[in-house]
Amino acid sequence: MPADAHSSLPVDARFASSALTNAPVVAHVVRAGFVESVHHGLAVVTAPDGSIELEVGESAGPVFPRSSSKPIQALAMVRHGLDSEGALLALACSSHSGEQFHVDAAREILARAGLSEADLQNTPDYPLDDGARTAWIAAGLPKQSIVQNCSGKHASMLATCVANGWDTATYREPGHPLQVAVSETVAELAGAVPSAVAVDGCGAPIHAIPLAGLARSFGRLAAAQAGPEARVAQAMRDFPEYVGGTRRDVTTLMQRIPGLVAKDGAEAVYAVGLADGRGIAVKITDGGSRARGVVVGAVLRRLGVDDAEALTALEHQPVLGHGQPVGAVVAVEI
Incomplete structure (x- = not known):
């Protein structure tokens, strides 16, 4: 690649490219004692005051948090009239697995707003959970928006529009009042104006912010004692299975560690907030998810979190040979 190949890219894109390209090795894939990949x-890790407590690589570079943004997006909705509580609010923060209780909850959010599945504009898909997906396909059902993992967020976005009298047909447009409110909330919690806006996998806007800004956002949510921030965080803690699913590591993490909130995201992003106000954000630069939980687990161990069940759920990434474990993905430099 020519030395000036990035010269036509915006400054933030060059910054992100540099941070990702120069990122250190954070995990080894070990097969029978040999480092294979x-x-x-x-x-x-950000401190309760937002300062950086631990940094591996360049955390000031912007990244798309992908679905790790959902609790922040849900906060914007609550601030603007979304009246969901408990499980329904947790579903607004979710990348749910498409299990029946997730689907039922998404339908309830829509029904309460006087809407139906036809109003959803998230990308149709099969359920994320292996068992739910197999059953769905075996029943001869097509891909549908209601079972796609972002339906809770989209149903909640629509409900927020109804509460404010905003147009529901254009709710995904970046200039829509809902999305303007989301952008403002993302900037406030991250402490940085988004440097880029793109279309997420589900069709809604996604904002590029510094990785450290994502960590700060989760630290603030987890430490909140009152107000909309505390309401969102408590819903996630009380109903973690609605944020993920019955077989998801993000669910186990919140079930096991008091006060913690967490959200996984596509392209190997993971964000965690601890009750003391510290925030954690991880991005694996190749976008592959197998090292993501391993690195998050290593960071939590370094911070003194030692819940074996929760960390095992995160770090369990065996390397197989003939169907049997012959190695593992292990964290390094954390």
Whole structure:
């Protein structure tokens, strides 16, 4: 690649490219004692005051948090009239597995707003959970928006529009009042104006923010004692199975560690907030998810979190040979 190949890119894109390209190795894939592959990545821990407590790689570089943004997006909705509580609010923060209780909850959010599945504009898909997907396909059902993992967020976005009298047909447009409110909330919690806006996998806007800004956002949510932030965080803690699913590591993490909130995201992003106000954000630069939980687990161990069940759920990434474990993905440099 020519030395000036990035010269036509916006400054933030060059910054992100530099941070990702120069990221250190954070995990080894070990087979029978031999390092077969490596994963590069970024990790950051922010203190309760937002300062950086631990940094691996360049955490000031912007990244798309992908679905790790959902609790922040849900906060914007609550601030603007979304009246969901408990499980329904947790579903607004979710990348749910498409189990029946997730689907029922998404339908309830829509029904309460006087809407139906036809109003959803998230990308139709099969359920994320293996068992739910197999049953759905075996029943001869097509891909549908209601079982796609973002239906809780989209149903809640629509409900927020109804509460404010905003147009529901254009709710995904970046200039829509709902999306303007989301952008403002993302900037406030991250402490940085989004440097780029793109279309997420589900069709809604997604904002590029510094990885450290993502960590700060989760630290603030987890430490909140009152107001909309505390309401969102408590819903996630009380109903973690609605944020993920019955077989998801993000669910186990919130079930096991008091006060913690967490959200996984596509392209190997993971964000965690601890009750004391510290925030954690991880990005594996190749976008592959197998090292993501391993690195998050290593960071939590370094911070003194030692719940064996929760960390095992995160770090369990065996390397198989003839169907049997012959190695593992292990964290390094954390």
